Amino acid sequence: MNTKIVGILIAAVFVTSAFATFAGNTPGYDRVETAPGGQASATTYTVRQTFEQPVVFSAQGYAVVQMAGTRSDLRSGYPTLPYTRETLTFPLGTAITDVEVSVSGVHILSLPGKISPAPQPVPLNGEPASYIVEEGPVYTSHQPYPREWVQWHTGAGIRDGQRVTLVTVHVYPARYLPDSNQLEYVDSAEVVVTYQPPEQPLLQADAYDLLIVTADAFRSDVEPLVEHKESYGMRTLLATTSEVYAASDGRDQAEKLKYYIRDSIEDYGIKYVLLVGGLTSLISGQEWHVPVRYVYNGEGSEPRYLSDLYFADIYNADGSFASWDTNDDGVYGGWAFGLGKDLIDGYPDVYVGRLACRNTKEVQAVVEKIMEYESGTDPSWFKRVTLVGGDTFNDISAHNYLEGEVATQKTAEYLEDFDPVKLWWSEGNLQLSKVMDALNQGSGFVHFSGHGSPGMWMGKDFTDDPHGEYILGMEVYHMSFLKNDGKYPVWVIGGCHNSMFNATLMDSTLGCIKSLTGTPTWYWMPIPECFGWWPVKVPHGGAIATLGCTGLGYGTIGDSDGDGIPDCIQYLLGYLETRFFELYGQEGVDVLGDMWGTAISDYNDLFPPMQDKIDLKTVQEWVLLGDPSLKIGGYSS
Structure with a gap:
């Protein structure tokens, strides 16, 4: 039996066209839109859920807890507990002022053992893998886990073609009491979200669909792609990197590009960004035709890596610019000892892909393939x-x-x-x-x-x-x-x-040599x-x-x-x-960038980016090397 929604109470006074919608793993949510009119004021949504009794059984020396209509929270080292997930959407720039929960029908159940901790993620590095389960600090805590019946996070992203503020609520109908090795569970929960809509819509432009940014040297080779896109109704804007750098402020070229993308959203309403340019050399170096962002959500073997999600995550939940350097230390996406923890939204606000071309020959080949495919x-x-x-x-x-x-x-x-x-x-x-x-x-x-x-x-x-x-x-x-x-x-x-x-012949050759000495490297052959x-x-x-x-x-x-x-x-x-x-x-969903971006957004709904380093890395490193506006299967088949 699925979790049931037994009531949705709405008390609202909105500005014109303010709205909120629900989405989640619980059937029965419908879009709710208020009547226009009035002045902006605090608004609340109240959602009630009822739950079935938990099922508990033993496996591998631990207790496993399941509840119908839920999924399991698998944070490494934490008790594996059931939860429901609901995502609410509001006009971009909405301020979420409070999320409160009240529960009823509280029960206590003695467990046959400790609740199973979630296992560690396994790197896909080819090394021997083990099923490693370790009990984290929660197991010696005197507090229930989780401490609250609800956890929530916010972001800005795209839903149903609109840029919105997102509130994702995880409701835990059962909590672990490690002191007594008991399970505390409830019959129902009521969640109240209080929020303040923006007085005016933040984004209204709708002049272009696709922004292509390329190196000056590639412009003439990219222009046929612009004509092709326009012929299929994809309104396309072309800019070179020199134009981007001249038009935007920023601490480095990558940040200037990100600000340019933000301005193109606000001035033109673009939905897709195609970056045409990779490294300038096949042999060596770190000079780029179109800039990149290295992020430092690192670990010992890999302190940094490339993330084009940086160029897609433009806004925070309140509509402000998502810098990915919230402590202003010049290190982007930092989450490591000595670097602190930059706060990252992680949701795409525009769908970004890259053609990592290093020369005009590659540009010409890829442009020809895209035009042929979409035809x-x-x-x-x-x-x-x-x-x-x-x-x-x-x-x-x-x-x-x-x-x-x-x-x-x-x-x-x-x-x-x-x-x-x-x-x-x-x-x-x-x-x-x-x-x-x-x-x-x-x-x-x-x-x-x-x-x-x-x-x-x-x-x-x-x-x-x-x-x-x-x-x-x-x-x-x-x-x-x-x-x-x-x-x-x-x-x-x-x-x-x-x-x-960012691979080069020099780096890969040196990596292969290092591997012979036992130094960690990802290169197994010169490329x-x-x-x-x-x-x-x-x-x-x-x-x-x-x-x-x-x-x-x-x-x-x-x-x-x-x-x-x-x-x-x-x-x-x-x-x-x-x-x-x-x-x-x-x-x-039949546009490539929409598939990439929606998969990442859905991942973030389930696995909050700022809750776990590996979850954040999973979305940061997943890059689309291709045209985000590509029509899957072409426009006529």
Whole structure:
């Protein structure tokens, strides 16, 4: 039985066109819009929920708690508890002044053991993986966990095509009492959100849809793409980096670009931003045709990584500029010892993609592919999905899921109208030659789920070696031999560092040398460009766009909440990847940037960006190397 909404009480006095909507994992929410008129004043929403009794059972020496209509909170080291999630949307700039909760029907239940702590995320770095469960400080606390029945966070983002202020409320119908090893649960909860709408709408412009920013040297090669976009009704604005830097203030070029994007939203109403330009050299250096932002949400092995989400997250919940440097120390996205913790909204306010072109030859090739693709695709090849995966982790101590196959199978289920081509370890066909053959046939989508590096993607075989034997799926130097001319898929690449588009021949060669001394490195072979960008830039073959990680990606092992669904598709990178395909296959979202941005926003609703470093990194590093305004399948098929 699902959680039921037994009442929604609204007391409101709004400015004209002020609104609030509900969305969440609980059925029964409808959009609620107030009548216009009046003066802006404090407004409240009251939401009541009722819950069924919890089900408790023992597993692996711990108590597992489940409640119908909820999902589980899997924060590493914290008790795995059920919660419901509801997201409310308001006009951008709305001030959320208070969120209060009252509960009724409080019960106490003795537990057969401590509540199971959530396991640690597992890096997709190819190292031996273990199902590690450690009890955090909560287990020795004298306070209930969580201390409040409700937790909430705010942001600014896009919902139903509108830029809005978001309030996501997590209601916990059960709390853990570690002192007495008991569960405190309730029959119902009432949440009251008090907010102040803005006196005037912050954004009203609607002159352009797409902003393309490119290097001056690439302008003439990009102009045909502008004409193409305009011919399909995509109102397009083109700016060069010199124009951007002259028009905007900022501490560096990246911040000037971000301010320019903000101004283009406010002056023109743009929804998509295409950045055309990567590094200026294949050999070495860190000079960029179009600037990038390194963020420092780091750890010992990887103190920084690239994040194009920086250019998409323009506003905070109150409508102010999202600097990603809230302590003004010149370090962006800092969350590490000695750097403090920059407060990051994390929700895209514009959909951003990058063509990481390093020269005019690459620009010309990619522009030609985009124009060809959007002019129409043939269902005879487009209605295929190529699925490449195997056993990502040796998790015999858990459920021994074949994580790569679980994830790609979920993709096949979401793309139910597509013919799946499964290249799986369990099928015996996870082989380089088979992958090349399948890609040469053409398909609408490709989903790799496994391990990676900047130069290659791999699966694993644990049959004879508990550490796993690598199975090469593809490396960058194979991509020039792809023969799928005119049959370009969107690739989603599950693995570490596959989309690290700052790779150079010098850095990768030095990385390989360092690896011989035992120094941590992500490079396993010398490469001039990364795995995620290479198939996009290669002419007459490869991919139309890719999505992947610029840094170390993370996955999960087992089924820690006992709901019968492998954790590898419910959390971290596996959630993002499968949610991306769900948006297209089940919800009809057919523009590439909308799929990328909505998947990230939905992830943030479930896993608040400022609550966990790994959750924040998961959305920061997931980059779209392609045109965010791309019409999936083209405009005429």
